[in-house]
Amino acid sequence: MKKTDNHSLHIKENKKITKTYRLFINGFDNQNPEFHDILNDLYDAGNEDNLELKIMSPGGLVVECQQIINIMQNKFKNRTTAYIESHASSAGAFTFAAADKRVIYWNSRIMFHNYSGGYAGTYQFMKDRIDFDSEHIIGFLEIARKFFTKKEWKKLIEGKEYWLRAEEMLKRGIATHIIIDGIEYEAKKGLKKLKKFLKKLKKEENKNDSKKEKVKKDSKEM
Numbered sequence: 001m002k003k004t005d006n007h008s009l010h011i012k013e014n015k016k017i018t019k020t021y022r023l024f025i026n027g028f029d030n031q032n033p034e035f036h037d038i039l040n041d042l043y044d045a046g047n048e049d050n051l052e053l054k055i056m057s058p059g060g061l062v063v064e065c066q067q068i069i070n071i072m073q074n075k076f077k078n079r080t081t082a083y084i085e086s087h088a089s090s091a092g093a094f095t096f097a098a099a100d101k102r103v104i105y106w107n108s109r110i111m112f113h114n115y116s117g118g119y120a121g122t123y124q125f126m127k128d129r130i131d132f133d134s135e136h137i138i139g140f141l142e143i144a145r146k147f148f149t150k151k152e153w154k155k156l157i158e159g160k161e162y163w164l165r166a167e168e169m170l171k172r173g174i175a176t177h178i179i180i181d182g183i184e185y186e187a188k189k190g191l192k193k194l195k196k197f198l199k200k201l202k203k204e205e206n207k208n209d210s211k212k213e214k215v216k217k218d219s220k221e222m
Helices: 031-045 062-074 091-100 122-146 151-160 167-174 189-222
Strands: 007-013 019-025 051-057 080-088 099-105 109-111 162-165 179-180 183-186
Touching: 007 031, 031 062, 031 183, 051 062, 051 091, 062 091, 062 122, 080 091, 091 109, 091 122, 099 167, 122 151, 162 167, 167 189, 179 189, 183 189
Parallel strands: 019 051, 051 080, 080 099, 080 109, 099 179
Antiparallel strands: 007 019, 109 162, 179 183
16 A cells, blocks of 8 residues: 555455556645655556545645546546545546546535636736636546536636535436445436435434424423
8 A cells, every 4th residue: 555645545456367446535735756656556557457536635736636637548548436435626526527437425525616726927927827727727627517508617617616416416427326325326226316315314314303302392391
């Protein structure tokens, strides 16, 4: 196992002599030699090896997100599975969107938005850099465009943030699968299972609230 401050890489060997590389991702701000050691291990993977991404991320550097997505698309094409362990925001959201199989849980959440940053230097330098980044980075963000309407995407580019829960991720196709009570379902069936699960959860919450109210009322009467 290799670790950096925000990432750790585990390797599992299968019977067919293929390996599954499991990468845990937190923040995308770990540009150090250990992180590059992890990338090197992934580039050394076999042509039939698989990559799993376990994402719990508030986001971070676009350049690091781009490095990981390049590996997914060029080294592990059609062999990547991503999980949202809790939340995937910003760079975490776009990394999740780039995976071939995208798995969530009932309490997973995701947030998409345009990049943020700052510039310093001469007016012309800043203007040229902004013009370049506007085309380059927004082109990179296109990986998630298919999950939004034209109107929504325009608002996203203009600065709107989209926060989405599990149900919305399944409806839009952002998630291809969901795990409920330890069972994995494809999106269509999973959406039905999720609605039943949330209804049951709400019913249990209301039941517990009623019990608390009763205890509170009885304590006052005493």
